[in-house]
Amino acid sequence: SSVYIFSAASIGMDRLMILIHVVYQIPAILMQASCTYAIFQSWLFDDGMHSTPVVLLFFVFKYCWYYNTLSHVLMSTTRIFRLYAIVRGRILSNGRSISLVIVIQLISIGSAVLSQFITPCCRTSFAYYVYSYVYETRGSVTNYSNYVIDLPMNISSTACSLLCYSGVSYRLNDSESAKINSNYYENMHVIFRYAMHFAAVAAFHFISWLTLRILPPLSSDPSQDWLKGVTTLFVLLNSWSAAFLFLLNNTEV
Secondary structure (H helix, E strand, O other): OHHHHHHHHHHHHHHHHHHHHHHHHHHHHHOOOOOOHHHHOOOOOOOHHHOHHHHHHHHHHHHHHHHHHHHHHHHHHHHHHHHHHHHHOOOOOHHHHHHHHHHHHHHHHHHHHHHHHHOOOOOEEEEOOOOEEEEOOOOOOOOHHHHHHHHHHHHHHHHHHHHHHHHHHHHHHHHHHOOOOHHHHHHHHHHHHHHHHHHHHHHHHHHHHHHHHHHHHHOOOHHHOHHHHHHHHHHHHHHHHHHHHHHHHOOOO
16 A cells, blocks of 8 residues: 555665664764774765765765655645545555655655755765764855755645644544444544554654754854754654654554
């Protein structure tokens, strides 16, 4: 079904994001310890964060992040469609679901290319002095990557999820108060269960991008740099949440 297709695609992208942290960022930071700094002071690659491998790794990271963000728009809108399709007898087929996933993948890749390589400013990269991420700002140049791509996409994703899942809840409450047949009522509850699963995943995503916006500006004092690391924790929790909630809500898997 579309639920499994969307979930599998999201979980796959989340695993890729976690893999980037485990394979590169965590070792790169750990190797800055005093006992190994003389050997690994270039963050495992010459030119540090400006080296080609690191730039490509964070391009993949942004691609995964954009897919994660856009997937919430996809999942929330298709839940609304599925809800009202019961009455009209239409079903979101597996073929259509796969096609939608491919479209979101292409948009995510295009957004990552635009953000990391085409906009005048500012490419995102790993932060090594603390386990986090940072925009490579250029003086007074407007951060187009942030204000034109990242922020609008994050806000739109959360707003769409909020509206759609509120609509699902309203529809369920409306059906409970109406006299409807038992099959319809049972289908409504199945859809509601899946919708709440996706809503919980969307909530993790909202918290992760919100902390990324709020906490770093609060850590202007070096003694508060740990706040930046908290943002990474929430990003990883967001990546982990989809798989956890999927297994929690689908015990038959």
